[in-house]
Amino acid sequence: MGDGLADEAQRARFERLVLPHADAAYSLAFWLMRDAAQAEDAVQEAYLRAFRFFAAFRGENARPWLLGIVRNTCYDLLAAERRSGCSEEFDEFNHGAEAIAQGAVVSFPVNPEAAAIENAEHELLRRSLRALPVEFREALVLREFHECSYREIAAIAGVPLGTVMSRLSRGRRLLLRALSVPCKDEDTGT
Numbered sequence: 001m002g003d004g005l006a007d008e009a010q011r012a013r014f015e016r017l018v019l020p021h022a023d024a025a026y027s028l029a030f031w032l033m034r035d036a037a038q039a040e041d042a043v044q045e046a047y048l049r050a051f052r053f054f055a056a057f058r059g060e061n062a063r064p065w066l067l068g069i070v071r072n073t074c075y076d077l078l079a080a081e082r083r084s085g086c087s088e089e090f091d092e093f094n095h096g097a098e099a100i101a102q103g104a105v106v107s108f109p110v111n112p113e114a115a116a117i118e119n120a121e122h123e124l125l126r127r128s129l130r131a132l133p134v135e136f137r138e139a140l141v142l143r144e145f146h147e148c149s150y151r152e153i154a155a156i157a158g159v160p161l162g163t164v165m166s167r168l169s170r171g172r173r174l175l176l177r178a179l180s181v182p183c184k185d186e187d188t189g190t
Contacts, residue, residue: 016052017062018047025070031141032074034130039074046073064152069157071138075137088099128178136171142166 029039142148
């Protein structure tokens, strides 16, 4: 009888500490997997792993712990996909817009020109970020989208703090370079 109460308390603690981070888990999985369906599968597998090993979790901040599990799950799934030879090239037309739009907040700007410019800028950013090598994309997503501290990123990625700082710095430079290339190629008409 005591085991049932302990199990119920453990489940309640899991729900309180881990479940609120589902959006962050999906976001990280999406940026690593670059496919909505694969990201959903990765998050589901990560939550199963997290629940299975939750008894070993100590502390109250489960977000870095969960995101580390999501990260490892994504890498495991990507490695299995490479081994099986079933990898599919990411197709922006078929996967990108719908996946990115899921859960998005829609706001209507005052004028259509501003909306078109903003949309083009966001698309350029998404494309440039997706094109980065995974270790830089991962660090930038965790820092800029999820506001993880450097220490949290180090714990999630299982790397030293200096590596996190290096990946963020290099990732930002690569992203800036990717974002500035289209601007150089544009004809301004002047």
